Amino acid sequence: MPMLTLQPSGKTVEAESGKSLLSAIMAAGVAIMHKCEGKAECGSCHIYVKEGRKTLSKIQRAENEKLDSIVGVSSSSRLACQAVVGTENITVELLSFV
Numbered sequence: 247m248p249m250l251t252l253q254p255s256g257k258t259v260e261a262e263s264g265k266s267l268l269s270a271i272m273a274a275g276v277a278i279m280h281k282c283e284g285k286a287e288c289g290s291c292h293i294y295v296k297e298g299r300k301t302l303s304k305i306q307r308a309e310n311e312k313l314d315s316i317v318g319v320s321s322s323s324r325l326a327c328q329a330v331v332g333t334e335n336i337t338v339e340l341l342s343f344v
């Protein structure tokens with residue numbers, strides 16, 4: 247199972263392949279905002295993927311359009327609710343805490 251490291255805390259947990267990063271982060275007991283409950287509508291689950299970007303699912307249209315509307319987006323940005331865990335380790339930087 248791939249390992250998911252969460253920054254800035256450095257907490258590392260197992261992440262289930264085929265599940266969203268959002269569910270993996272929440273399963274780790276870490277609070278992350280997700281106002282629209284994973285519909286790519288709110289942008290509150292915006293994270294930066296530091297490692298393992300290529301193992302995640304590709305960005306689809308709805309995610310791309312939402313990312314375009316968010317301030318502070320970079321080439322490492324993803325919506326945690328839309329990025330699906332692959333088979334390799336991932337490191338993400340969380341931006342929001344609830």
Ligand code: FES
Binds near residue numbers: 279285290
């Ligand atoms: S939870 Fe709303 S965009 Fe991810």
